[in-house]
Amino acid sequence: MGADTPAGRAAGSPSDDELLAAARRGDTAALETLLVRYQPHLYRFGLRMCGNVDDAGDVAQESLISMARSVRDFRGDSSVSSWLYTIARRFCIKKRRRSKFAPAREESLDTPGTGAGQHLADPRPNPEQAATNRELATALTHAIDALEPSQREVLVLRDVEGLSALEVARILGLSVEAVKSRLHRARVAVREELAPALGRPVIAPPRGALCPDVMTLFSQHLEGEIDPSVCATMEAHLAQCHHCRAACESLKRTLALCRATPAPDLPVFARESVRDAIRVFLGAAASVAFLQPRDSLGSYVHAGSLGRV
Numbered sequence: 001m002g003a004d005t006p007a008g009r010a011a012g013s014p015s016d017d018e019l020l021a022a023a024r025r026g027d028t029a030a031l032e033t034l035l036v037r038y039q040p041h042l043y044r045f046g047l048r049m050c051g052n053v054d055d056a057g058d059v060a061q062e063s064l065i066s067m068a069r070s071v072r073d074f075r076g077d078s079s080v081s082s083w084l085y086t087i088a089r090r091f092c093i094k095k096r097r098r099s100k101f102a103p104a105r106e107e108s109l110d111t112p113g114t115g116a117g118q119h120l121a122d123p124r125p126n127p128e129q130a131a132t133n134r135e136l137a138t139a140l141t142h143a144i145d146a147l148e149p150s151q152r153e154v155l156v157l158r159d160v161e162g163l164s165a166l167e168v169a170r171i172l173g174l175s176v177e178a179v180k181s182r183l184h185r186a187r188v189a190v191r192e193e194l195a196p197a198l199g200r201p202v203i204a205p206p207r208g209a210l211c212p213d214v215m216t217l218f219s220q221h222l223e224g225e226i227d228p229s230v231c232a233t234m235e236a237h238l239a240q241c242h243h244c245r246a247a248c249e250s251l252k253r254t255l256a257l258c259r260a261t262p263a264p265d266l267p268v269f270a271r272e273s274v275r276d277a278i279r280v281f282l283g284a285a286a287s288v289a290f291l292q293p294r295d296s297l298g299s300y301v302h303a304g305s306l307g308r309v
Helices: 016-024 028-050 053-073 080-098 127-145 149-160 165-172 176-194 214-222 228-240 242-260 268-282
Strands: none
Touching: 016 028, 016 053, 016 080, 028 053, 028 080, 028 149, 028 268, 053 080, 053 268, 080 165, 127 149, 127 176, 127 242, 149 165, 149 176, 149 242, 165 176, 176 214, 176 242, 214 228, 214 242, 228 242
16 A cells, blocks of 8 residues: 555545545545545554454544544645554554553554454465465464564554555654664564464574575665665575575565555444544534535545445
8 A cells, every 4th residue: 555545545536635635625525535545544553553443443433533623734744644644543552541452461462363464365265275364364463463562563554554664754753764673673573473374484593694684684675775786695695595585585475465464344333433423523414415525526526435435
């Protein structure tokens, strides 16, 4: 998911910036469409960070309402997605401080079975593939659950939600360098936890000068942090070292699994609660006409779309 292109955005539909501009002019249909677009992504973020369906639904609802209230004040210093995840993160922190569902260990912000990889790859896999997908989903959830909180939120925002390192830095109030440092450690840790499920051994620490820390180097390569000469040296090493080549391949697959995890649907009760709260805020409960498009975006947005989320 790109910063301005959430997964699920229909081809030809207006961009976040177009919808935001229309919403700031008073077009409630454009605002509704923008809220609906991000609803599942904020729910997933809340679910991953709070570890509870009720709390995640609250985070999504409160974040969207907060966004709607302040839409006219948004200065555009960041992308819409960065703005929304910043809001959602604040609500996650508040929710964890007072939630009865907060786990005993502060390190665990996720719960097995509700996080990453609930629906992977083939939408209609054969029974054997379905069983493999379930095993990978469970393993990925546990691997992310095992991360320190500071590493987990970086991994979720960068590799699951698809934000850039710069956007993640702005959301968390960190430098880009700090974000990337946490990200590299998180990626390697998740890969090591996931290795048995991927059929790969957990890679041993680098063996002196013979084997460099290829997984960290590969992660740095993905973030554009190593120069061509270092990249060439690493590629030469991988060409002759099956052990390190297999490690990099498993890291690639780990990241692919993170990115392939779709945003989950809200449970019916949470979806209805969010829908009703947004409708009340927009003042649309009493008049469907109030949600009709008012400008050139009218061909893309429709009254009542919240009911079809």
